[in-house]
Amino acid sequence: MKSMKISLTTLAALLLGGSSLFGQSYYEYKFLFSGTAYRTDPSGNIVGSPITDRTLLQSQGERLNVSDLSTISLVYHVDGGPPYGDTVDVISNATGETLTTEFGFFFGSYEPLGRVAVTNEAQTEIRRVDPLYNFSSTTYTYENSDSLGLAFTCKRFLSDTNGNLNTFVDGTMSWDVTPTGTNNGSLLCIGDFSLGQPMF
Amino acid sequence: MKMRGIFAVIAAVLLLGGLGAMGQTNTEYQFLFSGTAYETNAAGKMVGTPITDQTLLQDRARLGQISAVSTLAIVYHINGNAMGDTIDIISNATGQVLVTELGLYFGSDGGLGRTAVTNAAQTAQRRIDYIYTDNNSTYTFDNDDSVGGSMTSKYLVTTNGMTNAMISGMMSWGVAPRGTNGPILCIGKFSTGQPLF
DSSP states (O other), rough: HHHHHHHHHHHHHHHTTGGGTTTOOOOOOEEEEEEEEEETTTTOOOOEEEEEHHHHHHHHHEEEEEOOOGEEEEEEEEEEETEEEEEEEEEETTTOOOEEEEEEEEEOGGGGGHHHEEEEETOOOOEEEEEEEOOOSSSOOOOOSSEEEEEEEEEEEEEEETOOEEEEEEEEEEEEEEOTTTTSOOOOEEEEEEEEEEEE | HHHHHHHHHHHHHHHHHHHHGGTOOOOEEEEEEEEEEEEEOTTTTHHHHHHOOOOOOHHHHTTOOOOGEEEEEEEEEEEEEEEEEEEEEETTTTOOEEEEEEEEETTOOGGGTTTEEEEEESSSEEEEEEEEOOOOOTTTTOOOOOOOOEEEEEEEEETTEEEEEEEEEEEEEEEEOOOTOOOOEEEEEEEEEEEEO
C-alpha cells in the first residue's frame, strides 16, 4: 500500500511538474506578485516598502541593461527548471526566450529529501511547500547555492471547453536577500502571488 | 560596510536568538496555531480539515497515552535547542520538554547565505525559518531535511521592567505518507500567548 501511494505520488509530481505532457498549450504565464520588502532604515527601524512583480522586473531590467520594460515580462514557467521544478523567469516578449531566472521553486515534492506534495487523485490539484532559490544578485535577489525562502504553493489544472488545459498557481512566498554589491542591508520580502494571462 | 553589516546580523542573531542572555525570564510561551491540514480523502479528492494548536497537542497526548491533556501544553520555546527555536510539548507542572513538535532552524544562518532583518535596537526581527520534524505523529514525521517553513516576526516588548517576546507568522509543513496514511500538508498562522516558563 505504501509503495503504491509513493508511486502514485511520484507519478503525480512528474505529471504536475511537467504538465506540457498533457498537451497543454501554455507553460509560461504572467507572474503577479504583491508584497512588502522589509529592511532596516538608516535610523535603525524596520520599515516595509510595497513591492510588486513590476518592482522585480525593473530590478532585473537594470541588471540586464534593458531599459524598455515593455519588451520583457516576468513569468511563472511551469517546469522551467527540470528536473527540480518550476521557475519564475524574465523572458523576451518577442521570442519567449528566457533571459534570466528570478526564482526557482525547487524540491517541493522531492522524495529523497522526504518532501511530498498533497495531490488529488485526478491530479488536477496540488499543494506543497517549495523552497525558493535565487541565481543572480539584484536589489531583490541574492545568488546563493542554498534556498533563501519558501513558497506555500497551490496548483490547479482546469480544462476549458476547447480542451485546453489551463494552469492556476497561487500562494504566499517569502525570501531574504543578503547584503551584496550596493545593497547595504538585509532585505526580507513577503507577499502573495498568482498567475495572469498565458504568454507562451 | 559589508563586514559591518555581517557583524550586525551576527549580533542580532545572538541577541534575538538568545533572549535569555538579555535578562528575559521567560523562554516558553503558549503556542497558538490556527490552520488547515490538507490530504486526499478516500474518494480521491483533496480536502482541508481545520487544525489548531489543540489538535497537535491532543494528538501528542493520544500517542503518549496521556488522558489528562490539561497537564500538557504546546509552547513556542525560544532557543529550544542549539539549532534554534522549537515548538515543544511540555509538562505544565515542571516545564519539562516531553517531545519536540517542530524545529524552526537555520533562518538566519550566514553559512547558508540566509539573513534576517533586524532593527538597530534588536527588539524586532523578521526571518524565514525552516521547519524540521524529527519524530512521527499524525502531523509530523521523522526526516533529516526540512519539510516546511515559517515566515516569522519576533518582537521584544518591555512592560514594567519585564521583557516578553511576541512572535507570530505563517507556517506550512508537509508530512510524508506512512503506513496507510497519505501525505498531509499543514498551513496556518501562529502567534505566542502567555508566558509559561
